Amino acid sequence: MITYFDCHAHINSPSFSKEAISNLIKKAQEKHIKGIISVTETYEDCIDVLNVAKQYPNILLPGLGLHPIQPLIDENGKRLDKGGRSSTLDEVYPILDLIKKHKEEIVCIGEVGLDYSPQFLKNVEEEKKIQKEIFEKQIDLANEYNIPLNVHSRSAGHYAIETLINKNAKNVLLHAFDGKSGYVLKGLEAGYYFSIPPSIKRSPQKQKLVKILPLDRIILETDSPALSHEKGAINESSNVIISCEEIAKIKGISVEDVMKITYENSLKLFPKLKSLI
Structure with a gap:
């Protein structure tokens, strides 16, 4: 039987109602997904993910971290679907405390990193x-507690990898990496893994990335509800099979081989996934 891990998703996204989460989990299990790592962006996400993970302990494991970009909030306190702003230093300290408190429960520190997309920076x-200081504080905690990092690096691949190497980060997943080939090679030299979302089906950049990457450094993700194989569509964890199929096509090997190797890679990087087997 083919089984998978989705090593980067946002199960608690505002895109999903509580009922929708239940349906998404059920569908993922029907598609033989053994485990989902649900990462966070805000402090509120962290609290929510910890609670949701308790409801689905046989498939869902939490990651905690402060994303470099925070959502915009309207006058009623509601999170807006579009736009964002750069995170502030005072926002990371409560999350660092949560990570310390829940270090035995969490499978990774994430989603953390850098985002230099010009539309978010003033x-x-x-x-x-x-952003770099916030990232470094979370790397320091990952090093202290030997917790893997789940890293965002949009428009900042070079800087993210440079920061990780300078901080001696060891167990790293670079999710949906959009940097240049030279930076990919630096990440590989440092021992880092790269995760591939279903958007590879429509992304020449992700297809080129998979051509460069050795199979023993590839992990599957969805980034649900983002990065679907269909532009503008809501993504979900059950679509991780699409990443697997596209990688198999590019590498010229069977889906079963990609599944097996990415499954083993996931367990190497995220040992707490073994609790789901």
């Missing part, structure tokens, strides 16, 4: 500096 150099 005071560019200052915000880049703060």
